[in-house]
Amino acid sequence: MAERLVVVGGDAAGMAAASQARRRRDAAELEIVAFERGHFTSYSACGIPYWISGVVPDRDQLVARDPVTFRERYDIHVRLRHEVTAIDLGRREVVARDLAGGGEVRERFDALMYATGATPVRPGWACGVAGVFGVQTLDDGTALLDWLDGEPRPRRAVVVGGGYIGVEMAEALLQRGLSVELVEQADQPMSTVDPDMAELVSAAMRRTGIVIRTGLTVTDLRERDGRIVAVDTSAGPIPADVVVLGLGVRPNTALAEAAGLPIGPTGGVRTDRRMRVPGVPGVWAAGDCVETLHRVSGMPVYIPLGTHANKQGRVAGINIGGGYATFPGVIGTAVTKVCDLEVGRTGLRERDALAAGFEFVSVIAESTSRAGYYPGARPMTVKLIAERPSGRLLGAQIVGWSEAAKRIDALAVALWNGMTVDEMTALDLGYAPPYAPVWDPVLIAARKAVDALTDG
Amino acid sequence: MAERLVVVGGDAAGMAAASQARRRRDAAELEIVAFERGHFTSYSACGIPYWISGVVPDRDQLVARDPVTFRERYDIHVRLRHEVTAIDLGRREVVARDLAGGGEVRERFDALMYATGATPVRPGWACGVAGVFGVQTLDDGTALLDWLDGEPRPRRAVVVGGGYIGVEMAEALLQRGLSVELVEQADQPMSTVDPDMAELVSAAMRRTGIVIRTGLTVTDLRERDGRIVAVDTSAGPIPADVVVLGLGVRPNTALAEAAGLPIGPTGGVRTDRRMRVPGVPGVWAAGDCVETLHRVSGMPVYIPLGTHANKQGRVAGINIGGGYATFPGVIGTAVTKVCDLEVGRTGLRERDALAAGFEFVSVIAESTSRAGYYPGARPMTVKLIAERPSGRLLGAQIVGWSEAAKRIDALAVALWNGMTVDEMTALDLGYAPPYAPVWDPVLIAARKAVDALTDG
Numbered sequence: 071m072a073e074r075l076v077v078v079g080g081d082a083a084g085m086a087a088a089s090q091a092r093r094r095r096d097a098a099e100l101e102i103v104a105f106e107r108g109h110f111t112s113y114s115a116c117g118i119p120y121w122i123s124g125v126v127p128d129r130d131q132l133v134a135r136d137p138v139t140f141r142e143r144y145d146i147h148v149r150l151r152h153e154v155t156a157i158d159l160g161r162r163e164v165v166a167r168d169l170a171g172g173g174e175v176r177e178r179f180d181a182l183m184y185a186t187g188a189t190p191v192r193p194g195w196a197c198g199v200a201g202v203f204g205v206q207t208l209d210d211g212t213a214l215l216d217w218l219d220g221e222p223r224p225r226r227a228v229v230v231g232g233g234y235i236g237v238e239m240a241e242a243l244l245q246r247g248l249s250v251e252l253v254e255q256a257d258q259p260m261s262t263v264d265p266d267m268a269e270l271v272s273a274a275m276r277r278t279g280i281v282i283r284t285g286l287t288v289t290d291l292r293e294r295d296g297r298i299v300a301v302d303t304s305a306g307p308i309p310a311d312v313v314v315l316g317l318g319v320r321p322n323t324a325l326a327e328a329a330g331l332p333i334g335p336t337g338g339v340r341t342d343r344r345m346r347v348p349g350v351p352g353v354w355a356a357g358d359c360v361e362t363l364h365r366v367s368g369m370p371v372y373i374p375l376g377t378h379a380n381k382q383g384r385v386a387g388i389n390i391g392g393g394y395a396t397f398p399g400v401i402g403t404a405v406t407k408v409c410d411l412e413v414g415r416t417g418l419r420e421r422d423a424l425a426a427g428f429e430f431v432s433v434i435a436e437s438t439s440r441a442g443y444y445p446g447a448r449p450m451t452v453k454l455i456a457e458r459p460s461g462r463l464l465g466a467q468i469v470g471w472s473e474a475a476k477r478i479d480a481l482a483v484a485l486w487n488g489m490t491v492d493e494m495t496a497l498d499l500g501y502a503p504p505y506a507p508v509w510d511p512v513l514i515a516a517r518k519a520v521d522a523l524t525d526g
Numbered sequence: 527m528a529e530r531l532v533v534v535g536g537d538a539a540g541m542a543a544a545s546q547a548r549r550r551r552d553a554a555e556l557e558i559v560a561f562e563r564g565h566f567t568s569y570s571a572c573g574i575p576y577w578i579s580g581v582v583p584d585r586d587q588l589v590a591r592d593p594v595t596f597r598e599r600y601d602i603h604v605r606l607r608h609e610v611t612a613i614d615l616g617r618r619e620v621v622a623r624d625l626a627g628g629g630e631v632r633e634r635f636d637a638l639m640y641a642t643g644a645t646p647v648r649p650g651w652a653c654g655v656a657g658v659f660g661v662q663t664l665d666d667g668t669a670l671l672d673w674l675d676g677e678p679r680p681r682r683a684v685v686v687g688g689g690y691i692g693v694e695m696a697e698a699l700l701q702r703g704l705s706v707e708l709v710e711q712a713d714q715p716m717s718t719v720d721p722d723m724a725e726l727v728s729a730a731m732r733r734t735g736i737v738i739r740t741g742l743t744v745t746d747l748r749e750r751d752g753r754i755v756a757v758d759t760s761a762g763p764i765p766a767d768v769v770v771l772g773l774g775v776r777p778n779t780a781l782a783e784a785a786g787l788p789i790g791p792t793g794g795v796r797t798d799r800r801m802r803v804p805g806v807p808g809v810w811a812a813g814d815c816v817e818t819l820h821r822v823s824g825m826p827v828y829i830p831l832g833t834h835a836n837k838q839g840r841v842a843g844i845n846i847g848g849g850y851a852t853f854p855g856v857i858g859t860a861v862t863k864v865c866d867l868e869v870g871r872t873g874l875r876e877r878d879a880l881a882a883g884f885e886f887v888s889v890i891a892e893s894t895s896r897a898g899y900y901p902g903a904r905p906m907t908v909k910l911i912a913e914r915p916s917g918r919l920l921g922a923q924i925v926g927w928s929e930a931a932k933r934i935d936a937l938a939v940a941l942w943n944g945m946t947v948d949e950m951t952a953l954d955l956g957y958a959p960p961y962a963p964v965w966d967p968v969l970i971a972a973r974k975a976v977d978a979l980t981d982g
Contacts (some may be wrong), residue, residue: 082964117897117959126959131899134964152838162621320873334610376964377957398952400897405956409899414956441573443587473929476962479955480935496854500861500870501833503573503582508538508832 083357090387198254236316339412539813546843688715692772
């Protein structure tokens with residue numbers, strides 16, 4: 071009799087695991103059933119802001135693979151609109167509620183893939199008022215678009231929280247023609263980079279017309295006839311016809327906790343390097359519901375991101391399929407676009423380096439995306455944080471107006487390999503006038519960091 | 527009494543060395559005199575095709591620092607239009623001819639920086655005919671532009687040789703409105719990447735209207751009234767009003783050889799890692815006149831490129847100034863733009879890997895520059911060559927239509943650090959829909975290489 075893999079959560083991590091397991095074991099050996107409480111499988115949550123803005127015209131473009139494809143091409147059975155309500159480790163079965171048809175199903179498993187993802191943080195004040203949206207699933211996006219297209223037509227948007235989603239959604243709503251205020255509790259939005267770099271982002275956002283309100287706490291919402299009309303803050307009310315929450319997400323671990331799976335200090339499910347849940351044989355976890363290792367600090371971190379979810383799911387699936395693979399952790403690389411400004415970051419920010427106990431120098435180097443004389447050369451700012459006295463790179467950030475963000479990859483690979491800034495000055499990076507000054511911005515920054523270490 | 531550094535050659539390597547030496551030792555300690563036979567210092571030879579095309583409007587934009595700046599800011603004395611004709615190691619002096627004023631000067635040195643650069647290869651048939659140009663110095667560029675703007679106005683250009691300069695010059699001449707034929711002795715131009723990748727470049731060039739003639743040997747030139755009128759080839763004559771040579775460059779080592787400096791197997795001056803000329807105390811060399819170590823093959827290579835010249839010059843200058851720095855070699859990274867097609871390469875091609883005795887697999891992965899659903903996503907082809915069975919990356923090539931070339935940097939840093947393709951599948955690279963699919967093109971290629979190693 072075939073074994074059975076049950077996947078809880080049909081997005082990136084769960085379906086990557088299912089696909090990889092299938093590559094190694096056919097249906098005669100391994101049945102695969104996936105439960106997904108939403109309407110979609112394997113979609114790009116990261117693409118939602120671009121769908122809301124209209125840059126990506128069609129929701130279906132965000133779906134990488136639908137259930138029909140999984141069934142016909144991979145013999146993987148996806149049950150949409152089925153919410154798993156319990157995992158019974160003793161009986162090796164899951165209980166799922168059919169959200170559409172009603173009723174309950176039970177499914178025996180030999181292997182369990184826990185990939186429940188995350189849910190936007192929604193404070194008490196944000197509950198029960200129409201016109202307030204998190205943005206995590208395609209269903210969230212559909213609901214927001216319906217609201218934006220509904221009557222009375224919303225004109226004033228307030229985005230609460232200035233992380234990636236908040237900033238991207240502020241831009242998206244602006245592009246749809248709404249006036250946008252971004253409310254941030256801290257001194258500035260985009261705290262995923264250091265304040266000096268974040269200031270460049272704030273300035274660019276302000277130039278587009280987004281109003282940034284910092285140092286404000288949202289205390290409540292005001293509604294009229296059940297619809298949002300204003301956000302109450304520590305500095306008074308801000309009128310709003312629609313509110314988007316960008317307060318981050320929390321891992322969906324309720325089911326895991328109820329089943330007794332171990333939860334780590336960051337709040338995510340713990341796994342080992344093969345994405346097994348330690349101490350619970352046959353149970354695997356991956357994606358936005360797990361915590362992972364930060365390779366620089368050596369500490370567990372919670373970094374929900376599609377690219378990690380896919381990699382972790384792939385690793386779990388290879389192992390479930392009888393192969394061998396490990397996920398070695400992350401270094402916190404991320405890129406985003408904010409109103410044509412490109413932002414990249416990897417490794418530790420100054421505050422992370424301090425918290426982890428490192429001594430370090432940090433430098434900021436101004437340069438250009440192309441040779442200075444080549445048309446289209448735009449300013450590029452590179453920040454490096456290097457351990458003192460070793461010179462080992464701890465973190466890097468790039469802000470620029472053109473061809474800037476993905477340059478973080480070269481720094482990420484250097485960081486991944488434990489390079490020192492001194493070693494980095496010799497790196498053989500691509501040079502041609504349309505692509506870089508003869509001293510690449512990365513190399514200029516590395517040289518400056520070497521100088522700072524010497525002077526220090 | 528101050529010591530004296532004499533620099534032979536006032537371009538990237540020589541002047542980088544001079545500047546770095548000056549940073550560490552002031553003029554009371556170290557006099558610095560540089561001889562340059564041309565009209566310019568510290569210019570971007572790599573920028574010449576873009577100046578010829580008109581993309582860069584003004585020659586002076588290609589000059590990073592002029593002699594006045596060197597004198598006033600750095601107390602470095604540059605003698606333009608002075609050609610060093612002999613290096614007398616016994617008497618520790620150089621002899622230079624004043625090309626403008628006539629006469630000869632002698633200059634004593636304590637330290638000598640040999641940075642004579644390179645000269646375009648010019649076969650016997652290419653000598654003595656007006657309208658035939660190499661493109662290496664700003665003076666070369668001026669002469670070519672004068673010819674292109676002269677009467678009778680040239681209409682038909684033939685570029686001989688399909689390396690970087692040949693391909694870039696073909697595009698530049700096309701942009702100036704000339705009809706262009708590119709004559710290449712081998713089966714295809716752009717042999718700096720493997721044939722399968724080079725074919726993408728050829729196809730892109732042909733689409734712009736450049737006629738590519740392969741498998742042709744140039745045997746002679748035809749002239750009328752002292753002006754070029756045709757190129758004789760093994761397949762008959764090709765009419766030409768102007769001929770540009772893209773047959774590569776040779777290191778300028780005549781002076782070095784006459785002085786008894788050691789020349790390596792590639793034809794470049796030998797140096798140690800600190801850019802000292804071995805066995806000749808007080809003599810340093812850097813830039814397009816030296817050979818260097820290829821870190822992958824472990825063999826000496828001759829790769830004339832501005833970025834290496836600057837780095838090597840900097841290293842020499844730090845050491846001359848009493849500091850400590852080494853140049854660890856190169857891995858053959860290069861990028862270029864060919865008619866909007868972007869090309870990047872690093873490490874060994876298949877033929878290099880074979881020549882160096884490696885066993886390997888190679889894979890080609892098709893992907894896109896952005897998430898498939900994000901507007902402006904363009905095809906991107908990534909080729910990886912990985913040692914078998916170790917999986918160590920030996921080389922990589924990228925061809926794509928947008929935001930492709932500089933992605934080679936992430937691969938270059940991975941290669942530099944000796945990563946295996948298996949390790950690379952876990953790399954934490956920047957992901958956001960405007961910048962990459964959720965599986966970055968680099969990661970997709972790494973996965974494919976892992977599969978090829980497993981299947982092999």
